Amino acid sequence: MALVANINRETRGGIADPIAKSSIAIHYPRQKILLIDDDPLTQRLVKHSLEHAGYETIVASNRADSMAMLESEHPDLIIMDVIMPEVKGLEAVRRIKRTEHTHQIPVIIVTANTEYYEVGRLEAFGSGASAFLTKPISVTKLLRELDRLIGQRWLAA
Numbered sequence: 001m002a003l004v005a006n007i008n009r010e011t012r013g014g015i016a017d018p019i020a021k022s023s024i025a026i027h028y029p030r031q032k033i034l035l036i037d038d039d040p041l042t043q044r045l046v047k048h049s050l051e052h053a054g055y056e057t058i059v060a061s062n063r064a065d066s067m068a069m070l071e072s073e074h075p076d077l078i079i080m081d082v083i084m085p086e087v088k089g090l091e092a093v094r095r096i097k098r099t100e101h102t103h104q105i106p107v108i109i110v111t112a113n114t115e116y117y118e119v120g121r122l123e124a125f126g127s128g129a130s131a132f133l134t135k136p137i138s139v140t141k142l143l144r145e146l147d148r149l150i151g152q153r154w155l156a157a
Helices: 040-052 063-073 089-098 114-127 139-149
Strands: 002-007 022-027 032-036 056-060 077-081 107-111 131-134 154-156
Touching: 032 040, 032 063, 040 056, 040 139, 056 063, 063 089, 077 089, 077 139, 089 107, 089 114, 107 114, 107 139, 114 131, 131 139
Parallel strands: 032 056, 032 077, 077 107, 107 131
Antiparallel strands: 002 022, 022 154
C-alpha cells in the first residue's frame, strides 16, 4: 500500500497557514481483473479500456489458462465470455461460486449471442454471475458494473 500525501499550505510571512487546505489520500494496489475470452479483438479492446481506467488486467483464452490464472493471480473480478471452446461459461461460474477461495469473486458474463439474451441472462444470474453484458461490450456499461461490484478502493481525507 502506498501512502500519498499532498499538503498545500499557504504561507504568510514564511509561516504556514494552519487553516489552509491539506489532503491525504491512501491508494491501494490496482484491482486485478481476469478476462476470459477467446476473441483476440475483444481481449485487446477490453484490456486496453480496463488498463486505461486503472485496472490491472490479465487475459486467458482457454479453460486451462483461466483455471491456472484464477489460482495463481487471485483476481478481484472475472469477466467471462459465456460461449467459448472448452469452457462452458455458466458451469465455470458455478464451479467458481462453489469453491471456497473463489466464491466471493464477482463474475460478469458477456455474450455475442443477442438471441440468447433473456434466457442467458436468467441462467447467468441463476448460476451466480453478478452481471450480464452483450457484445460488442460498451465500455461505459462495463466500467459502471465494475464500479458497482468492486469500486475503486481509495480514501481521501
